Amino acid sequence: MYLYHFGLRELPFTLTPNTEFFYGLPAHQEALATLLTALKTGEGFIKVVGEVGTGKTLICRKLLNDLPEHFVTAYIPNPYLSPEELRVAVATELGVRTTGKPDQQQLTQRIQDKLLQLHQQGHSVVLILDEAQALPKESLEALRLFTNLETERRKLLQVVLFGQPELDQRLAGDELRQLRQRITFSYNLRPLNASEVHQYIVYRLRVAGNKSADLITTNIAKQIHRGSRGIPRLINVLAHKALILAYGQGRHYLLAKDVKAAIRDTEEASTGSGLWRWLCMASVSVVALLWGVSSGDWL
Structure with missing residues (x-):
């Protein structure tokens, strides 16, 4: 796994409720x-x-x-x-x-x-x-x-x-x-906000032994926040998968593409595609409505 690569003593994003990783947000x-x-x-x-x-x-x-x-x-x-x-x-x-x-x-x-x-x-x-x-x-x-x-x-x-x-x-x-x-x-x-997600991830990495300040940026944390909706369990899943992808490419830091891939690979994660589909459907409905009015079908 990626423990040695990132200088970790243990996995920071397991799903077990380990109180050593409790962060007083x-x-x-x-x-x-x-x-x-x-x-x-x-x-x-x-x-x-x-x-x-x-x-x-x-x-x-x-x-x-x-x-x-x-x-x-x-x-x-x-x-x-x-x-x-x-x-x-x-x-x-x-x-x-x-x-x-x-x-x-x-x-x-x-x-x-x-x-x-x-x-x-x-x-x-x-x-x-x-x-x-x-x-x-x-x-x-x-x-x-x-x-x-x-x-x-x-x-x-x-x-x-x-x-x-x-x-x-x-x-x-x-x-x-x-x-x-x-x-x-x-x-x-309540779920965590974007700032709390960043603090949460950095804290868990620190407890697990990581000393690098470059592993995760504020923008990367914001991406994880959007994908997880601030739910700690999903934060753990996405962060873990993103670290695996970075490790696989020999990097010591996360990129946006790592988080995007992790989100695509996680069923419960929010990709934003649902909103996009809704907007597309709404646009089609409006066009159909205007077409119907203009052609006199509503009379």
Whole structure:
């Protein structure tokens, strides 16, 4: 691969959520600060929503690393679970012993006893669910019932939901209005702007070991921004492919043609051709309309 060629210790643009590459850009730093502030206040539900590839899982992992020591976390990365499976998953994460197929009422009682025990030991418990838009409606309702567990002063369990915009659409339904009312903090994770894309790429290259200031220019970063629409996952894909192309030609810097080729090779990347086709179709329609009026076909 191109590691030695560009003076890198590791690949800078992998798709795994490595917190060593977390860069405190405003969008991500604000999301993390919102989460930490909300959790410290002891509220019930907190929600972070963002499009596919905007960095939700990386922020989730960063949150897990940055929580103060008195927090006990239960992390469920794939929550396509029935209410029964969700209870078992929560119990397992909290260290509650389960054998066979436990009675659901008994399991809920065991979870409550464990939460009370942790509270008495001075711990705060937070349940973090990634890809929360995949939770069945019944499981979302089970989550709400979990947050009924409380003392006179605070909730025994806080819940953080990371999800795609579909999560908001599901929560907008009347059947989930009680859960929706319990969401005290929420944050919408936006894509990066062109300046942030440049900072993001340079930072990841630096963390990976590159010391050259000439590898990527502002204009190249703008091209990657247009192609990726500011979505970090697509930024990584395009930057990785562009580096491969530059390496293949023995260059130590990226050219516009590298990014263009990377964009053409990436299905989700924006080539701008969609807008061009729309403009062409619109022009044809206008011409047809004017021709029809002039020839009297509209009478």
